[in-house]
Amino acid sequence: MKRILAILARELRAAFESPMAYVAIAIYVPLQAGLFFFLGYPVGRVPLPGLWEGGQASLLVLFAWMPLLFAFLVPALTMGAWAEERRSGTEELLFTYPLRTSEVVAGKFLAVWLLACLLLAATVLPVAITVDGLGDLDWATVWVGLLGGFVLAAGYAAVALCVSALAAEQLVAFLCGGLVLAGLWAMRLLVGILPARFARGLEYAAPGSHFLDSSARGVLDLRDLVYFGLLVCVGLWINVLVIERKRWVG
Amino acid sequence: MTTSPPGADATSPPVIRASGLEKRYGDVRAVDGVGFEVRRGELVGFLGPNGAGKTTTMKMLTGYLYPDSGEVSIGGERLDGPGRLAARARIGYLPERTPLYEGMRVDRYLAFVGEVRGLSRAARRDAVARTVAACDLDEYATRRIRTLSKGYRQRVGLAQALVTDPEVLVLDEPTSGLDPVEIVRIRDLVTRLSEQKTILLSTHVLSEVEEVCGRVLILAAGRLVADGPLLELGAALEAEEGEGLVVVLGAPEEEAREALAAVPGVRSVDRVSRSGSGRLRFALTVSERFEVAPRIDELAHARNWTVFELRHEGATLERVFLARTRGLLRRSATEASA
Known part of the structure; x- marks a missing residue:
């Protein structure tokens, strides 16, 4: 555990020593707040109005944007995780230290997840306080939604980190990670088009369904936690396999 | 059978043991059945032409790459066994490239390496202070690595290898690309370290190996082609190919070359160089120097040439290196073109 924490601390320090974390904060936080207040969520079967138009003291619109915005935010946080180690050659040193591959992967995953959670909290809490000042906000819904967002971020981080391990360069890692996560987000859009038996399976497979239909609405469902737990485990396991394969192939 | 070089503990079990190492990259066999042992206290030079498989072998010895076949043990623990972390x-x-986390401060980087290598907080503080002092990095400890010159970055690279005071050091071209002052500093540091540690040193600088290493391993086309103390390798080469003689003459070049080649016992005239004062320096390979030298002396007197120097030249590392790698390089070039 100590070694995982050492990797985690180094990754966090590296994130804040480069402009990457600040750029992500500067773009993500105002963008999501702006969409919440002014645009609403015009995607899906029932479009949701923005706060000013809808006039409801709810953060549902804010949470609704998360699966799509995270599809680009999380790959921005993971793109350097492996590609940069490979470019600089530090990966070679790292794996000659007495560390298990799984420990390195876990440390990197936790760092990305913590950063994503930090960004999420930095977006949701100021907006929630503002809305609470304007109307009667149900804080229990906010906390459940925030928790759901954290879990969603964990699933996305595991997938994006895995894609980053496959990519040779940071930009490729970002683009491929964004493409994969955007594809997972878009699965829900196909639900209305496909025959019912396919649609049901697709809806269950889409990460967004396990957030938007439950914790984003203030409902905590154990099945969603199991779903994201499995997504994280499979993502990290594949990540370990990818790294190990590189050490076999050379 | 080789004798143990100075510094090595001949009675102790080997600290590094590699056997039957093989590694392929696609169709290319980078390392082909390499095996050797290094005992406690040895400083072993690891040589080979570019593409010989040195770096791949080192990556397998340190556990970064997994061999296709063969095994590596460090201190009796196999790198593919349950004791691999130990x-x-x-x-x-x-x-080779001295990879470092450029954005980190030197002291924090060393502390990070100490932490992932299992040192406690208190031990890390001591280890960082000791390593910084050993590598002459005191003034640069709080500087970010990206701001350091190549020589100091190399020292940081060495410092990270030393921070937990490991018993084995594997150094891949530690003086590559450095200026002469830094080369001497790093070489002195390696020599100092060799008093307490077992070191495998890869380099292209043959003089460096002659100066500091008690034993040499030479790799060519992925195979180990020589293993032993330099004196033994030289003696073996002389027994196979003949002894070296150096003759410095005041004579016409073409005439002298032809006449020397015709002297009974001269196997080849290897190199000819001319000094600023017009003297010609011939390097010869001869069957028996005590028989050939008087014949050369007689030849010079008969032709009225001046002999400035006539001496035996033992097999240098350069000669050993060229002789041992020549055949395999030719073979691998032929295979590549086939």
């Missing part, structure tokens, strides 16, 4: 903890490694 085995890796015994090794300090400086890779």
Whole structure:
């Protein structure tokens, strides 16, 4: 555990020593707040109005944007995780230290997840306080939604980190990670088009369904936690396999 | 059978043991059945032409790459066994390109390496202070690595290999690209370290190996083609190919070359160089120097040439290196073109 924490601390320090974390904060936080207040969520079967138009003291619109915005935010946080180690050659040193591959992967995953959670909290809490000042906000819904967002971020981080391990360069890692996560987000859009038996399976497979239909609405469902737990485990396991394969192939 | 070089503990079990190492990259066989042992206290030079498989072998010795076949043990623990983390903890490694986390401060980077290598907080503080002092990095400890010159970055690379005071050091071209002052500093540091540690040193600088290494391993086309103390390798080469003689003459070049080649016992005229004062320096390979030298002396008197120097030249590392790698390089070039 100590070694995982050492990797985690180094990754966090590296994130804040480069402009990457600040750029992500500067773009993500105002963008999501702006969409919440002014645009609403015009995607899906029932479009949701923005706060000013809808006039409801709810953060549902804010949470609704998360699966799509995270599809680009999380790959921005993971793109350097492996590609940069490979470019600089530090990966070679790292794996000659007495560390298990799984420990390195876990440390990197936790760092990305913590950063994503930090960004999420930095977006949701100021907006929630503002809305609470304007109307009667149900804080229990906010906390459940925030928790759901954290879990969603964990699933996305595991997938994006895995894609980053496959990519040779940071930009490729970002683009491929964004493409994969955007594809997972878009699965829900196909639900209305496909025959019912396919649609049901697709809806269950889409990460967004396990957030938007439950914790984003203030409902905590154990099945969603199991779903994201499995997504994280499979993502990290594949990540370990990818790294190990590189050490076999050379 | 080779004798143990100075510094090595001949009675102790080997600290590094590699056997039957093989590694392929696609169709290319980078390392082909390499095996050797290094005992406690040895400083072993690891040589080979570019593409010989040195770096790949080092990557397998340090546990970064997994061999296709064969095995590596460090201090008795196999790198592919349950004790692999303990085995890796015994090794300090400086890779060829000196990869470092550029954005980190030197002291924080060393503390990070100490932490992932299992040092407690208090032990880390001491280890960083000791390593910084040993590598003459005191003034630069709080500087970010990206701001350091190549020589100091190399020292940081060495410092990370030393931070847990491992018993084995694997150094891949530690003086590559450095200025002469830094080369001497790093070489002195390696020599100092060799008093307490077992070191495998890869380099292209043959004089460096002659100066500091008690034993030499030479790799060519992925195979180990020589292993032993330099004196033994030289003696073996002389027994096979003949002894070296150096003759410095005041004579016409073409006439002298032809006449020397015709002297009974001269096997080849290897090199001819001309000094600023017009003297010609011939390097010869002869069957028996005590018989050939008087014949050369007689030849010079008969032709009225001046002999400035006539001496035996033992097999240098350069000669050993060229002789041992020549055949395999030719073979691998032929295979590549086939």
